[in-house]
Amino acid sequence: MMKYIEEAKYIWKNYVPKSGQSDTVEGELIRAIEKLRYEAPNNGNGNWDEGFELFCYYLWDILNDKSVFGKHVLDEIRADIDTINNSEVPYFEDDLYDRITDHIIEWSLAHKGPIKREKDPKQYR
Template identity: 40%
Template sequence: MPPKTWQAEFKRLWKELVPLQGQAATVQGEVIRAVGRLSDEAYRNGNCNFRKGHRMLCQFLRANLEDPDVFSATEISEIDNWIDRILDAKNPDLSGSTSPYYRLTERAVKWCQSKPDLIPHKPNSALRI
């Protein structure tokens, strides 16, 4: 997916599916919210506030994006690797277009595009971010 295309789609999905506060009402919205929150924490704060909630977002992304109906085995392996790199919060890779945040966000957009019928999301009461 060309960079401008997925980035514009991310902004559209965020605007349409992510609430101003709290978790999204759909799985697609929560996927977009999760990659956005993780990226924001890394780029804005250098992960100095990376806590349990961020690890929960990573688990949520792993559970949803590692989808063999959408991604090949190679792509799933890449997603798994990028999430592992994000979980190494003390050493965030902020290298731009090659960073796990950038690449995972691109895959999150692709996943959402492959799931046009919105899937209801049951909020996790333990998640505070």
């Protein structure tokens, strides 16, 4: 069960566009985890390609933040993203996606966003 469901809904509603990338880091993080959450149970990772890998890399690049998370939490985030990024074995349960979403909100609260971002020209998902 997510701790920060209302905060995640707020970011989704206010910072994730109907299509395309978000202009904020928080919005793009939420967009990434939700795209990954949808792909596994709905498509069995059948559409998996570089775009989904880029979501995983983006999540790790941002959440790998020692100013926000301790080693134990960073190890957990890394393991969760590695599990999701294994396209051969789709992960269907919500627990990892929820946990990463909670960490996104914790990161956002620590950085007092929203933080503007440049769109990634390689991300077409």
